[in-house]
Amino acid sequence: MRKKREMWTYCFYDYAGVTAHLERMSEKGWVLEKAGTVWWTYRQAEPKKRGVAVTYFAGASEFDAGPTPKQRTFLDYCEEAGWHMAAQWLQMDIFYSEDPGAVPLETDEGVKLSTIHQAMKKNFLPSQAVMVVLSIFQIWMQTHNVGGSVIQVWSNGMGLWAAAMWALLLANYVMNLAGYALWYRASQKSVERGGACVVRGAVVRRTSLVLMVVALGSLAVWLVYVAGMGNGWIAGAAFLYVAAVLAAALGLKSLLKWCGASRRTNRIVTCTGCILVAVVGVFAMVRYVSVAALERNFSGADGETYSVEIAPGETRRWVIHRDPLPLRVEDLLETDYEYYTYQQQLTQNSFLLGYTAYDQRQTVLDEPMAPELSYEVVDVKFGPLYDACRAELLEITDYQKEDGDLWRTVSAGDWGAEEAYQYDRAGEPRQVYVLCWPGRLVKLRLSWEPTRGQKAAAGERLAG
Known part of the structure; x- marks a missing residue:
């Protein structure tokens, strides 16, 4: 016997939509056999019009090994009335009847609405509320897990992607909860006037499906992106x-x-x-x-391993990286130090910001101090973030601040930049600079005081 599976997209309380769909499937020759949260399974049968009934039993639980005594009594009643149970989905029971005109199992719309609401409070509403809280928490984590840094948050493409995916899921869960609240309120009013429960609109279901598909598609793309970056x-x-x-x-x-x-x-x-x-x-x-x-x-998998004899009989092992750097010490002055490690420490990129940190330092610390440098490059792709990024680079954190600490304006022309700042610590100039070009910001740290020619050479290479 052939079987068929389909992804289920109807909401738990949408009994009218479920009934109409199963009636159409029956006319095509498919009868429901098993219902699950994601997949519903059908068996092939004679194509014809069958009666379909969807009822709710709030006392049921997904942890039950079988029908409860009260539910068994109800099922026996349904069998006598010609309704045969096809599947159960949580507190939802689905029946077929070979007689399309069989007597309905439920005729009191007020009781039906109350039963649906009790079932929703037991399963759907708590789970959706939990997912709303979880989604908000995940969005907060993705945008606040780096100490509130504007640069780190908005340059983190993976984090923004994850936050967007959770935002889509959040919109879906909120829409489901709001949709049920509106449906329940409208149904209450209809029943109070002697009418039936209202039929849930297909637009809400389709919108929810689109949001879910886009969110899952975003997750798939995100995984491919992570794996492509070597973080699979x-x-x-x-x-x-x-x-x-x-x-x-x-x-x-x-x-x-x-x-x-x-x-x-x-x-x-x-x-x-x-x-x-x-x-x-x-x-x-x-x-x-x-x-x-x-x-x-x-x-040392990403670098070269060196064994250096520090003293007679004493050898140390060092990992030296050879990443390409836009600016190196050798570009500014002569040095004969041979154990430099050149490392691109961190790279993050999004459609708003690009951020890369570079570092050139000596590795064998027992040798005389060699000149070193490090710098952070921020490429601002979204103009309104420029001032916030500059302010962050010029921020003096409380834990390192002393009286007299400040950033002072220095000659930008020496660097070929539009703006330039140098850090003064307690009135003493430090070789830490923030350089500003249109769309690019650089925070540069040097272990020596640069000459005017070195500033010009550094600015030319860092301007991009």
């Missing part, structure tokens, strides 16, 4: 964690239902198992990510 191992660990929690939840619940465990036992064991898997999974994932990150940063 992080995404892989996160997905294994989510899969383990879901497997624990669904697996334990199904196993205990198959074993005939009581609702209370199933709920306690399943929830406890999920919590244990979630906690152990967090520790395992954090450890995996931490160890993998340490190995990537210090194993």
Whole structure:
């Protein structure tokens, strides 16, 4: 016997939409066999018009091993009336009748509305409310997990992408809750006037489906993007964690239902198992990510490994990176130091901002101090963010601030820039500069005081 599966897009309380859809499927030769949260399964049958009834039993639970005594009594009544149960989805029961004109199972619209509302309060409304809170929390985390830095937040393409995806999900959950509230209120008024519950509009369902598809599509693109940046191992660990929690939840619940465990036992064991898997999974994932990150940063996989004899019989191992830097010490002055590491520390890019940090420093610390430099380059693609980025680069944090600390304006022409600032610490000039060009900001740190010619050479290379 052929079977068919389809992704379910109807809302839990939309009994009218479910009924109409199943009637159309029956006329095409497909009868519902199993209902799930995501997928509904049909079996092939004779194409004809059948009666379809959708009822709700608020006392049912997804942790039940089988129908409760009250539900069994109701099912027996339905069988006698010619209605055969096809599937159950949480508190929703779906029936077929070979007689399209069979007597309806529910005739009191007030009782129907009350039953639907009780079922919604038990399952749909709490879960949607939790997802709203979770979505808001995730959006907040993606935009506030870097200390409120404008540059770090708005240059983080992956973070903005994730925030946008959660925003789409949030819009979907809020729309579902608002849609139900409006439907319930309208149905109350209709029933009070002696009418029937109103039919939920298809526009809301289709909009919800579009939002969900776009959000899932964004997730898929985000995963490809992460993997393309060489961070697929992080995404892989996160997905294994989510899969383990879901497997624990669904697996334990199904196993205990198959074993005939009581609702209370199933709920306690399943929830406890999920919590244990979630906690152990967090520790395992954090450890995996931490160890993998340490190995990537210090194993020398991305650089050259040097063994240097520090003293007779004493050798140390150093990892030296050779990343291409727009500006190097050698571009400004002569140096014979051979153990420099050139590293592009961090790169973030979005459609609003681009941010890259560069660093050139000596590695063998026992040798005489060699000249070093580091700098951060901010490319502003969205003009209104320019002033905020400049203000952040010129910010003096409280933990390092002393009396007399300030940024003073210096000659921008020496650097070939439009604006230039130098940091004074307690009245003493430091070799820390913020240079400003149209669409580009640079924060430069030098270990020596540059000459005018070196400033011009540095500005030419950093201006982009």
